[in-house]
Amino acid sequence: xxxxxxxxxxxxxxxxxxxxxxxxxxxxxxxxxxxxxxxxxxxxxxxxxxxxxxxxxxxxxxxxxxxxxxxxxxxxxxxxxxxxxxxxxxxxxxxxxxxxxxxxxxxxxxxxxxxx
Amino acid sequence: xxxxxxxxxxxxxxxxxxxxxxxxxxxxxxxxxxxxxxxxxxxxxxxxxxxxxxxxxxxxxxxxxxxxxxxxxxxxxxxxxxxxxxxxxxxxxxxxxxxxxxxxxxxxxxx
Numbered sequence: 357x358x359x360x361x362x363x364x365x366x367x368x369x370x371x372x373x374x375x376x377x378x379x380x381x382x383x384x385x386x387x388x389x390x391x392x393x394x395x396x397x398x399x400x401x402x403x404x405x406x407x408x409x410x411x412x413x414x415x416x417x418x419x420x421x422x423x424x425x426x427x428x429x430x431x432x433x434x435x436x437x438x439x440x441x442x443x444x445x446x447x448x449x450x451x452x453x454x455x456x457x458x459x460x461x462x463x464x465x466x467x468x469x470x471x472x
Numbered sequence: 473x474x475x476x477x478x479x480x481x482x483x484x485x486x487x488x489x490x491x492x493x494x495x496x497x498x499x500x501x502x503x504x505x506x507x508x509x510x511x512x513x514x515x516x517x518x519x520x521x522x523x524x525x526x527x528x529x530x531x532x533x534x535x536x537x538x539x540x541x542x543x544x545x546x547x548x549x550x551x552x553x554x555x556x557x558x559x560x561x562x563x564x565x566x567x568x569x570x571x572x573x574x575x576x577x578x579x580x581x582x583x
Contacts, residue, residue: 360514389570398476398560399515401570415570447514460505461571463514
């Protein structure tokens with residue numbers, strides 16, 4: 357049973373370019389979460405999605421960032437016109453139910469975005 | 473927003489020693505989780521706690537959900553080299569909220 361799959365593992369973008377990060381949840385999981393981790397910091401919640409719906413995007417910057425989880429295919433976190441401050445590790449997590457309840461989050465190995 | 477204060481920030485211990493770390497908060501959480509993160513990887517869940525006062529073990533790891541719901545601790549007994557890594561506590565209020573993470577405890581084991 358494959359875990360949460362994220363790609364690419366490493367992504368380098370120049371300032372002003374777009375970054376697209378992909379996440380395939382664990383089999384049977386319909387709830388996806390995106391977190392951002394800066395060096396020497398804990399993970400910060402960005403957005404929570406179910407299939408075709410954004411449930412909570414309170415942790416996501418209002419500009420340049422968007423997320424989707426279509427009916428078919430992986431969840432995508434999109435960052436437009438990247439700036440150096442977007443450099444971080446972005447982690448996706450999935451679960452079978454809302455929040456963690458009795459179903460804790462399982463994390464992928466992250467995408468490390470570097471903006472030059 | 474909610475914050476978790478995790479301590480210590482780092483620990484240098486000898487192999488075989490016991491380890492204790494904790495998380496405190498000024499606000500209540502209804503679920504506490506402990507994760508371990510190795511370099512270049514995502515956090516891996518170690519222990520999940522769902523009830524105030526709950527004490528749960530996973531091998532050499534033991535964690536407790538504080539009675540006030542504002543704190544939790546993680547103990548590791550008889551540490552071994554593969555215990556090296558960063559340990560994060562995380563709290564959840566409920567529903568569809570995202571997890572709030574502490575800043576991590578770096579565990580370094582000297583042979």
